[in-house]
Amino acid sequence: MESMATRFSDADIVATLNRMDVRTGQDKTWTAHRVASIRRVRRIHAFRSAEKDGAWLTMREAAAKLGVTSHVVRRMIQDGILPAEQVVPGAPWQIQAEDLENDDIIKALRQKGRPRHTVSRDQLPMFPDT
Structure with a gap:
């Protein structure tokens, strides 16, 4: 506590x-x-x-600053793109404001809407043209 x-x-x-x-x-x-x-x-x-100095942001504050949803921020945390910490497991994520300006974060945001996983050349299409 x-x-x-x-x-x-x-x-x-x-x-x-x-x-x-x-x-x-x-x-x-x-x-x-x-x-x-x-x-x-x-x-x-x-x-x-x-007295909050803005050095640490909540997930919602980080999302607002980046202009995305909290879901996008959570996904970047889970993928290891955005560094974040929890005081204890299950606590809200805390994100350093300076980390939002990282090149990896900017690059990930530019890829918005694109698949995160590459498709293998050997993979068969789910719905082949007949």
Whole structure:
């Protein structure tokens, strides 16, 4: 929770913990109130979105900056084209803003709409002309 609190709001932390099926010590689901309480007890500062410096972007923010959908950004992450990290598995992806200007990213975006896999010369067509 400490590493997530530096980048995510309490609501995002709640969604992540519940999605991962992590329970509280009393075997309850997480709420924003419970997360805030843990932060206060352990003296973990809350994420302040107003102080966000833009160095790290969410998948949605990266998609908006690139002018594509979140699905396209997710696909580039899965394909290893766009570097991204998760604080914990199942947490939202975090993308460094400077990585969006990488040549590989620009090249991948230009190939939009084209097949990602090459077709083998030995492959038979699914619907041959008859």
